[in-house]
Amino acid sequence: MKTLRTRSKAALLLSYVAASAFVLAGCSSDDDAAPVTDITVSGVITDTSGATLSGVGVQGVYASPDQASNPTATTDASGFFSMVVDAGRAFYLHGTFAGYATMNSEKVASSINIANLDIGIPTLAEAQAIIDTAFPLSEPVLGTHAWLVVDIEDENGDEVNDVAVEYDTSVTPADSAYTDCLGNDSGASLTTGAPCTPDREAPMYIAYFDNTAEISVTVSGVTKIAPVRLGEVTFLEYEIASTVTPPVVPSAGQVIYDADCARCHKAGSYDTSGDNSDLINDGNLLVPDLGTLSGQMAGLTLTAQEITDLTAFLDVEITP
Secondary structure (H helix, E strand, C coil), X not given: CCCCCCCCCCCCCCCCCCCCCCECCCCCCCCCCCCCCEEEEEEXXXXXXXXXXXXXXXXXXXXXXXXXXXXXXXXXXXXXXXXXXXXXXXXXXXXXXXXXXXXXXXXXXXXXXXXXXXXXXXXXXXXXXXXXXXXXXXXXXXXXXEEEEEEEECCCCCECCCCCCXXXXXXXXXXXXXXXXXXXXXXXXXXXXXXXXXXXXXXXXXXXXXXXXXXEEEECCEEEEEEECECEEEXXXXXXXXXXXXXXXXXXXXXXXXXXXXXXCEECECECCCCCCECCCCHHHCCCEHHHCCHHHCCCECCHHHHHHHHHHHHHHCCC
């Protein structure tokens, strides 16, 4: 199960740390096992410093927030909450606490218990400070818009650059920003700035809308449903495969040149530092006993395969 991480400085986050603690509900090896009708969702809510918060109201929202069947819970002295929701029925978590930003999760449907959620929420002042940094010219007010924040990480938990956040064609945000490490609008049209040291001051992407809506948000082909609501913040986190470029493995001929030739000779555009002759395009002159070419190379011998490899490096792989 995917693990999502809370960042202490990313104040507009509602993040879940699942840490492989998801448990199958009603699992049975019997073919006639009764279907699961409800699941338990539980976790801990903290502020952005990691301190637990008691008295936070948590709601599992199926449809409208005043629907009678919406389950509710309140965090205890340890910040812990637990609620039962209908299995297989789409819902999102909605968290409220005086003095703090009201937070929403993505909308999902689950047939298994969801445990060990670690949810961080910012104060109203922290959230507004992030907004002011990302949108310094307009400084939109948290309470008068519907907010979406997005973080994108690879399987190692590292933020991923050069990725776009896309919406369905019916939705356009009033404004949006891909932030740099300090939380400023980077001016880019893709995620940017990673790696950030220390951690990024805000989520990688922030957008706001003028109306409450339920929108489809796609990142690298993965679509999630975001219930954006006026005066509230919805957080989405995506995990995508890393695209690390594998290191270049030197050819066999390059290894031979580096070990036996580079201390004296040059080799075209690859190596211009040697004091003796440039060996570029001279691979055809190689013989098994290099001592016959120069007294300085006495005792240096190459096998037939090594000669073939070094010749290819000098005459084919590099340029003058």
